[in-house]
Amino acid sequence: MTEIRLANVTKTYAGGQTAVDAVDLTIHDGEFFVLLGPSGCGKSTTLRMIAGLEPISSGDLFIGERRMNEVDPKDRDLAFVFQNYALFPHLTVKGNLTFGMKLRGVPGPEQERRLAEVTAMLGLAPYLDRKPGQLSGGQRQRVALGRALLRDPVAFLLDEPLSNLDAKLRAQMRTELVKLHRRVARTIIHVTHDQIEAMTMADRICIMQDGKVAQVGAPMEVYRNPANTFVATFTGSPPMNLVPGRLEHGAVQFAGASLPVDVRASGGDVTVGFRPEDLSLVAAPARLPINAEVVAVETLGADAILVASLIGGQEVGMRVPADTALSPGQPIAVHLDPDRLRLFDPGSGKTLPRR
């Protein structure tokens, strides 16, 4: 069992900047774990402390039973790909990829077999004889990823390994990484600011906000039940709609509508959250309609996002069929399933627990 565990881990840089603030995390053996969050929230710092490239200011890091704070990076048995993927400039792509296997004395035929596998997966066959200086950023990134994948570590630490790839290659690589993870059954800690990457690949996602853990959970759990408004709006595209409302006698009032809710809070001001796909257009005299007005319809191809203005002026996004023919200014009635509502404390942004 090689669980990776951070206990109350803090990183304060020399300038006094606290980049990671009292983080508790347990990454299970064999798990595809994604650290997700906006630029500057402390993802890379967290990963670099696990790798041993950045000293931990306070708290403890365990890999399995062993405390690792002072263990040299090379003795941690982790393979990493970092944002500034350093390749050996004087070696060819093939040389870069096989360097580690040579060092570890992997037999020739085995080296060739694994090289062929990773080369095919990453589409690197045409570049094997080139030097890193003769590659594009995305190609170099794939070589760095390939080099890590050719190791046999306790865990792979990947810092935005797909960031330099075009959309098509990135989608392809997401699938390849998931397949590879299933095959090798090793822990992967993958850092990204791309919520689609996190949603599609992770067993569990950790969302970071200002150096702290905002929420840890399975992708759909985080998506459906965000712990706070930050998580609610950092996931989904477009994100969760948030509008001000008021809780009274088991119902929430917002934008001229009143919907029953089941929360363990008595009353007062709340922030009402719902996802674009939880709204649907209805014929006017519907039960519990929300009245709104079309602002714009943005076609995405498979479907469209209708931007609607609610009573009170809040704009919300709703997912509608691509052939929705509505013009700006047109009045509409919208249905929202009360089960899909999420309520947040308007002060702290924290979710109000449901009954």
Ligand SMILES: Nc1ncnc2c1ncn2[C@@H]1O[C@H](COP(=O)(O)OP(=O)(O)OP(=O)(O)O)[C@@H](O)[C@H]1O
């Ligand atoms: N060597 C350093 N010295 C001082 N501050 C640093 C250092 N490295 C990072 N920071 C600061 O720590 C915070 C977290 O940085 P980090 O690189 O961990 O963020 P990140 O989540 O990986 O962001 P990105 O998505 O942009 O890569 C940032 O505010 C950053 O400016």
Ligand SMILES: [Mg+2]
């Ligand atoms: Mg980073």
